[in-house]
Amino acid sequence: MHMTEGRQDQGAAFPLAKLRDDAADRRQANRAIGVSAVGLALTGIAELLIALLTGSVGLLGDALHNLSDVSTSALVFLGFRVSRRTPTVRHTYGYDRAEDIAGLGIAVVIWASAALAGVESIHKIISNSGTTHVGIGIAGAAIGILGNQLVARYKLVVGRRIGSAALIADARHSWLDALSSAGALAGLVAVALGFRWGDPVAGLAVTGFICHVGWEVTRDTAHRLMDGVEPEIIERAEAVAAEVPGVLHAHARARWTGRILRIEVEGWVDADVTARDADNVGRAVADAVEAAIPEIGSFAWSARAA
Numbered sequence: 001m002h003m004t005e006g007r008q009d010q011g012a013a014f015p016l017a018k019l020r021d022d023a024a025d026r027r028q029a030n031r032a033i034g035v036s037a038v039g040l041a042l043t044g045i046a047e048l049l050i051a052l053l054t055g056s057v058g059l060l061g062d063a064l065h066n067l068s069d070v071s072t073s074a075l076v077f078l079g080f081r082v083s084r085r086t087p088t089v090r091h092t093y094g095y096d097r098a099e100d101i102a103g104l105g106i107a108v109v110i111w112a113s114a115a116l117a118g119v120e121s122i123h124k125i126i127s128n129s130g131t132t133h134v135g136i137g138i139a140g141a142a143i144g145i146l147g148n149q150l151v152a153r154y155k156l157v158v159g160r161r162i163g164s165a166a167l168i169a170d171a172r173h174s175w176l177d178a179l180s181s182a183g184a185l186a187g188l189v190a191v192a193l194g195f196r197w198g199d200p201v202a203g204l205a206v207t208g209f210i211c212h213v214g215w216e217v218t219r220d221t222a223h224r225l226m227d228g229v230e231p232e233i234i235e236r237a238e239a240v241a242a243e244v245p246g247v248l249h250a251h252a253r254a255r256w257t258g259r260i261l262r263i264e265v266e267g268w269v270d271a272d273v274t275a276r277d278a279d280n281v282g283r284a285v286a287d288a289v290e291a292a293i294p295e296i297g298s299f300a301w302s303a304r305a306a
């Protein structure tokens with residue numbers, strides 16, 4: 001769980017019993033993301049310079065993709081920093097949503113780079129302009145493949161060591177990005193073999209790739225900002241809450257704010273139960289829900305008289 005430490009005293013009648021202390025893991029993850037971002041930035045800049053030299057739009061698209069991935073890491077980091085701020089009287093739930101807002105910024109960056117890569121590719125097809133220094137261009141695409149592969153392997157090793165699903169998913173993303181670089185490479189090889197259109201066609205393929213990433217980021221961010229949650233979380237919370245002695249019936253709601261999973265349970269108790277006992281039932285529900293859903297970051301309970 002991230003950033004729940006120090007939060008539990010605020011407004012929490014039901015502090016979660018145990019919070020996994022994964023500060024060391026988090027440091028390792030942050031380090032892996034930082035080192036990867038520097039590696040990708042160098043890769044992207046090298047590709048961008050070679051794209052400008054050669055006029056290759058496939059390489060341009062791939063460079064923009066890599067650089068937008070770097071800005072993604074920067075925004076995630078920024079959102080992460082802001083989200084750690086403690087709640088105030090104006091923002092009583094804290095600043096976790098900063099990460100979701102950062103997601104919107106990331107989506108804008110990705111769509112803008114897709115638009116630029118797409119426009120340049122179409123322009124190159126229409127103007128039928130050529131590619132120069134094709135050998136250097138091929139080397140640039142090879143740098144793209146290598147850079148992404150190295151970053152992917154690094155994230156995978158660290159992700160497996162600390163058991164971070166996010167980092168492993170990120171490694172997969174970088175692995176797929178190496179495919180995008182391979183697309184740019186294929187286009188340039190086609191040009192070297194005498195097919196002028198190879199590069200702009202590769203440029204369009206890379207653009208499609210960027211659009212795909214843009215769509216995924218936009219969908220996920222919108223889902224969270226709309227308080228979307230995995231239905232299994234609700235099913236599990238309601239099932240375990242209903243089994244706690246004293247609970248006659250339970251309804252659950254949940255949403256993510258940034259990385260914090262907030263679960264609210266409304267439980268029906270016998271009308272004769274005292275407020276103190278209803279409170280104790282709530283504590284038992286908090287423990288049960290936490291045991292069943294370890295990713296929980298915040299819990300709220302309200303008792304209803306049946």
Ligand SMILES: [Zn+2]
Nearest residue numbers: 065069173177
């Ligand atoms: Zn990417």
